[in-house]
Amino acid sequence: MNVLLLSMPDYFEHMPPVAVRMPNGALSSLAGNVDSHHRVAVADLILSHGRVQETVIRLIRELNPEVVGFSVMTFQRRTAIRLIELVRSLKPGVKIVLGGYDPGLEPEAYREVGADYIVRGEGEVTFRELLRAFERGQGLEDICGLTYRNGGRWLDNPARPVHHLENGEIRQPNRAARVLKGYTLLGRQVDVVETSRGCTFDCSFCSIIQARGRNFYTYSLERVLEDIRDAHEHGARTIFLVDDNITLNVRRFEQLCHRIIAAGLNKLDYFVQAMTSAIANHGETLAPLMHRAGFRYVFLGIENILQGDLEFLRARAKNTARENGCSQGNATISAIKYLHRNKMYVVGGLIVGNPDDTSQSIQANLAFAKRYVDWPYIQHPTPYPGTPMTDEFRHRGYITNQRVEEYDGTTAVVRSKYLTAQEIEYQRWKAERWIKLQHMPAAFRHDPWFVLRYAPQMFAHTFRGCTLRGLLGLDDGRKDFERYQQIRREERAYL
Ligand code: B12
Numbered sequence: 001m002n003v004l005l006l007s008m009p010d011y012f013e014h015m016p017p018v019a020v021r022m023p024n025g026a027l028s029s030l031a032g033n034v035d036s037h038h039r040v041a042v043a044d045l046i047l048s049h050g051r052v053q054e055t056v057i058r059l060i061r062e063l064n065p066e067v068v069g070f071s072v073m074t075f076q077r078r079t080a081i082r083l084i085e086l087v088r089s090l091k092p093g094v095k096i097v098l099g100g101y102d103p104g105l106e107p108e109a110y111r112e113v114g115a116d117y118i119v120r121g122e123g124e125v126t127f128r129e130l131l132r133a134f135e136r137g138q139g140l141e142d143i144c145g146l147t148y149r150n151g152g153r154w155l156d157n158p159a160r161p162v163h164h165l166e167n168g169e170i171r172q173p174n175r176a177a178r179v180l181k182g183y184t185l186l187g188r189q190v191d192v193v194e195t196s197r198g199c200t201f202d203c204s205f206c207s208i209i210q211a212r213g214r215n216f217y218t219y220s221l222e223r224v225l226e227d228i229r230d231a232h233e234h235g236a237r238t239i240f241l242v243d244d245n246i247t248l249n250v251r252r253f254e255q256l257c258h259r260i261i262a263a264g265l266n267k268l269d270y271f272v273q274a275m276t277s278a279i280a281n282h283g284e285t286l287a288p289l290m291h292r293a294g295f296r297y298v299f300l301g302i303e304n305i306l307q308g309d310l311e312f313l314r315a316r317a318k319n320t321a322r323e324n325g326c327s328q329g330n331a332t333i334s335a336i337k338y339l340h341r342n343k344m345y346v347v348g349g350l351i352v353g354n355p356d357d358t359s360q361s362i363q364a365n366l367a368f369a370k371r372y373v374d375w376p377y378i379q380h381p382t383p384y385p386g387t388p389m390t391d392e393f394r395h396r397g398y399i400t401n402q403r404v405e406e407y408d409g410t411t412a413v414v415r416s417k418y419l420t421a422q423e424i425e426y427q428r429w430k431a432e433r434w435i436k437l438q439h440m441p442a443a444f445r446h447d448p449w450f451v452l453r454y455a456p457q458m459f460a461h462t463f464r465g466c467t468l469r470g471l472l473g474l475d476d477g478r479k480d481f482e483r484y485q486q487i488r489r490e491e492r493a494y495l
């Protein structure tokens with residue numbers, strides 16, 4: 001069968017396409033796991049900005065797919081629905097399959113929009129079985145993890161148990177299936193690689209627990225190295241390890257670093273997401289090893305520097321440093337010091353605008369980011385489907401915005417006890433632009449050509465909506481902020 005797999009073009013504030021255009025790891029993994037006689041094409045629509053509609057029309061004409069799959073996050077829902085309508089209008093009989101965190105966690109939202117099938121949870125085996133059933137004309141009732149339309153009714157099959165990633169059943173991603181070009185992370189071709197899936201923590205804002213429960217499974221390191229090699233052969237110079245929480249097993253992570261060095265794959269740059277506690281507790285040996293293996297940017301899930309907020313986010317345990325099993329307080333500064341000492345940059349993930357946040361608590365986090373992190377990745381709590389945080393915000397009546405296309409993390413859609421959503425976002429926006437600017441000299445040292453070439457565009461993105469008066473601090477910038485919000489609303493119309 002001819003299969004076209006699409007990821008959505010929607011991006012959020014901290015990932016402007018001028019600097020970051022990453023492949024969607026799910027789609028190449030699905031492409032690698034269907035039976036080999038299918039002709040699969042993967043199109044990451046982040047690569048076709050400003051031309052989304054034309055690109056999809058062209059792909060449908062050229063590839064003539066019988067099945068079109070969509071990978072969707074919650075803030076991409078509106079775009080996905082528009083694309084479903086477009087694809088349907090171009091090919092009325094095509095089978096439309098949805099997957100990813102939004103359809104999987106809130107399938108009801110897609111029942112009236114022209115989709116036929118929804119894959120909940122991990123997709124490789126479910127999608128493979130679905131294509132087999134299409135070919136053989138079989139019923140779908142035995143395919144676990146599938147929700148589907150049968151005449152006028154939607155049926156939910158039982159959930160598929162999470163995969164243990166053993167026995168090679170999940171094969172390597174198929175990167176050759178990608179039909180669009182131009183992946184980049186700060187000017188270098190980037191690819192994504194998984195080494196494990198799952199997490200045993202239960203942060204209240206994270207969709208992963210709702211999506212797959214609390215568990216952690218790993219691929220063999222041989223498979224991981226082969227995957228990195230494959231990404232490299234397909235042109236990647238930077239690898240983003242997309243594991244939910246690679247630092248859950250520090251010994252294994254250390255072994256991975258040793259294996260990367262031994263295989264000579266440390267000439268590539270690596271980006272990874274890590275827990276502060278793991279880096280703080282093992283930084284003495286782990287951080288130098290990570291640097292030797294090629295790690296350059298580490299996304300730290302700091303979440304918040306205040307204990308009350310960490311309680312709400314259920315992120316205290318993962319941010320606690322320990323010695324001989326005893327708590328030594330917040331791990332963040334210690335983790336940052338280890339990373340800085342070993343020439344790695346810290347992308348600081350913080351969440352501000354929690355239910356009891358005041359101006360002072362937000363300002364404390366912003367001041368922390370300004371002082372300690374290299375690249376701020378500050379977000380607002382966002383009520384994604386089914387998370388414990390969503391229940392709490394709903395219970396308190398604090399959700400002020402139901403437009404899910406604005407659930408991108410940097411648009412405040414919930415208020416706190418003391419502040420409006422607008423005020424929360426304004427405070428973050430006002431400070432964060434300047435913190436980003438602080439990183440320019442370091443970014444220049446890391447990638448001089450990229451910065452020289454794209455600095456004006458990056459600056460224009462970061463400061464869009466601003467006037468000279470606002471930039472010079474001659475007023476409070478609220479008018480600039482409103483202009484920025486208007487521009488942001490217009491940017492969300494991808495087609
Ligand atoms: C890596 C990652 C990123 C990376 C890379 C994204 C990329 N291009 O791949 C970066 C850092 C850029 C990123 C950014 C964001 N991310 Co992110 N990210 C992840 C993470 C950690 C892993 C995703 C991954 O690649 N997994 C590996 C692949 C193989 O698995 P998978 O994606 O789960 O896909 C499987 C199934 O979902 C299913 N499936 C998926 N698509 C499809 C399609 C079809 C047709 C089928 C059949 C099946 C299927 O099958 C796949 C294989 O089993 C997840 C999860 C987590 N723990 O936090 C969050 C996650 C997906 N991100 C999330 C969010 C919100 C964002 C941001 C909006 C903000 C943020 N929190 O950073 C931005 C927006 C990005 C943008 N477009 O601008 C949320 C989504 C929540 C939701 N309900 O939508 C998650 C779940 C994290 C969370 N907060 O809970 N992210």
Ligand code: SF4
Nearest residue numbers: 199201202203206244
């Ligand atoms: S540690 Fe990370 S992956 Fe694990 S539950 Fe918390 S946010 Fe999610």
